[in-house]
Amino acid sequence: MATVSQFFSDENACNLAMKMELASIFEEPLLPMTYGDGVLVTANGVQIxxxxxxxxxxELCATxxxxxxxxxxxxxxYWSQIDSKKIRDQCCYPSYMLVIAGxxxxxxxxxxxxKVIIEPLTDLISLIPKLGDGSQVSQISQFLAALKIAMNRLNNYYRNLQLNYFSTYQDKNNNRIGFKYIHPLTEDIQSPIWKAIANNRSIVINENLQNGFMMIVMDYVDGDPLTTQKINTMSHNNRKIVMKDMEKAVAALHEQNIVFGDLRNLNILVTRKGTILVDFEWCGRHSIDIYPVTMSTEIPWPQGANPGALLMQAHDVHWLQVIKHDLNLLLQ
Incomplete structure (x- = not known):
């Protein structure tokens, strides 16, 4: 705090003083690199x-x-360089960016x-101490102490980085099944979905990264979403079969105390072998798990289905009635 209060004739002198202060906090020097005014690095034998x-x-607006x-x-x-491709598919390259402007x-x-995702962890925090207020000094001290801990943990992460793909899953019989990624099916970076091959069988790998790591494995099937256009091409009997398949699927989930959650037509696939549910990302335990806090509020969800609200089986029942209406079966 004393250093940033000083007057510096040029930016190089200011940055040199800042790097010396930070080096004493982190107990390691900030190295001069092409990308950045100073960098903390870890060499793991593959890449710096x-x-x-x-x-x-x-100054805040000095440049x-x-x-x-x-x-x-x-x-x-830095992380977009060609050399980084050695481990790009197996590591998300976590880094911190510390900005000091005046x-x-x-x-x-x-x-x-x-793609690159950058997000701020703090607002711009003033380093000028407030007269008679020691809480700010304590806050800055805690901030820098926490950052030092983060640097040590990230150092251990990169030193012990295992360059392996997720290439197996455990089936319902507790057998380890090997698979090979083929290509992505979506561009959703929070819940990427891949087509893969396992034992000469096409499967879908849904990797949910929002709450730790969870991998859902499903059979890959060709089919058509249950759109209005699709419904208009279906016979009355086929629409009844679709409805029966949906009721059986939801009943099977409810028997296991599971709520599907997002039972809209776009998550229903009509295939040659029957109608199935796809995209189980929102699935959870009845009256225990919750809806995503980022769910759209523009969609007419069932009553009580709100961001962060509990998943309820009654919500699935509501959607079944909506599907029956869309299939023109309510009066049957």
Missing amino acids: CYRLIFEGTK NAEPTLQASLYYHG PWICLLRGIYID
């Missing part, structure tokens, strides 16, 4: 991994480049999945 990218300016954006570009520039400090984090 950036743990922290420091971007400093002597034409906004400092948090510049730090983000440094992250993107008397302000800000922390961001970045990961690289199919």
Whole structure:
């Protein structure tokens, strides 16, 4: 805090002073690199991994480049290099970006999945102590202490990085089944879906990354979503068969105390072998698990189906009535 309060004639002198202060906190030097004013790195035998990218300016608006954006570009520039492809498919390249602009400090984090994701972890925090208020000094101290712990953990992560794909799953008989990824089926980076091959059988791998790591394995099937256009081409008898398949599928889930959650037509697939449910991302235990807090509020969900609300089997029953209406079977 004393260092940022000083007057510096140029940015290099300011950054040098900042790097010396940070080096004493992290107990390791910030190295001069092409991408960043200073970098904490870990070498794991495959690549030099950036743990922290420091971007400093002597004033908040001292340059034409906004400092948090510049730090983000440094992250993107380094991890997008051709050499990084050695481990890109097996590591999301977590890094922190520490920005100090005059008397302000800000922390961001970045990961690289199919695309770069950067998000701020803090607002711009003032480093100027408030007269008679020791809480700010304590807050900054805790912030830097936590960041030091994060640097140590990230150092261990990169040193012990195992360069292996997820290439097996456990079936219902507890057998380990090997599979090979073929190609992605969606561009959703939070819940990527892949087509894969296991024992000469096409399967779908749904990797849910929102709450830790969960992998759902399903058979790959060709079919058509239950759109209005599809319904209009179906005979009355075929529509009754579709409805019966849906009722059986939901009943099977409810017997296991499971709620499907998002039982809209887009998650219903009509195939040659019958009608099936797809996209089990929202599935959860009745009256225990909850809806995603990011669910759209523009869709007419069942009563009580709100962001963060409990999953209820009654919601699936509501959707069955909607499906029956769409199939023109309500009066049957």
